[in-house]
Amino acid sequence: MSGGLGRIGVVTFPGSLDDRDARRAISLAGGEPVALWHRDKSLHDVDAVVLPGGFSYGDYLRCGAIARFSPVMETLIEQARAGMPVLGICNGFQVLCESHLLPGALTRNDHLHFLCRDQRMSVENVNTAWTRDYQPGQEITVPLKNGEGGYVADTRTLDALEAEGRVVFRYAGPNPNGSYRGIAGISNEAGNVVGLMPHPEHAVEALTGPTTDGLGFFTSVLKTLVVSS
């Protein structure tokens, strides 16, 4: 891409699992993936960052609680507040909540089981940095795999999220984990920071994914970067 735009960092924490798939998804969307390391404060001039799924620091203490204090997050939190697009997937979503870049928290699935399946969800806000390539209300299917995916927040926060259009994704069909109001993913006020439990990076190729519905996340952010440059 011209001007070096489209460099998207993917942070690897000890225990990250889906960093490689995230980098591959970025490549397939036409971006340049850049591997970032949790102990390196530098974001190496990337234009956007993906926090991938997995079990950072073994999920010790709470999911994402220790990753939140890693050196790379210090810089990332600063940059995210300044407007850099950041996507947190699954464990990455948990890290964003622990960092207070996104409100609320993820708790144990209400049925206590680790759930791994293809999940339908609707895209309710297509104005974020990561969803502009979707249609309002579009239903997409991507894998969902976690043990602690129940989104919780107090009523006031939930009402504010709904009123401001910050419920970006909602589960379609039966609620898979007890998430309040069926919330699968949310954004910050500016729309540059998005977190969700389902895994778009696992749905980018017909060979390995249930659909290619997830590719839109990565083409969306590349468009966002061109528009904002």
Added chain:
Amino acid sequence: MARVVVDVMLKPEILDPQGQAVQRALPRLGFEGIADVRQGKRFELEVEGPVDDALLVRVREMAETFLANTVIEDYTVRLETASGAEAAVSGSTGAGAAGSGAASEGAGATA
């Protein structure tokens, strides 16, 4: 060596499916009459040197920012004395709504 104990519990309004699973298992094991179970975490901090107010302030900071997620959890901090008795030195009330982050300090005397 002095020990400071931090207990972390899910706020009352947050569903605790693990506690519920434990509670449901009890009658099967012959333990009757337990209406509810809540599961939490206990941190035992072995302190080098004396425990003074400044240290307890630091422990509360630690609990507030790291050991507990005050969006969904409350915490209490207490000093475990040599005699085994435990003196509450501070705590969150658990009254705040989830997400308020309001862990108000209880009015306990330092031991």
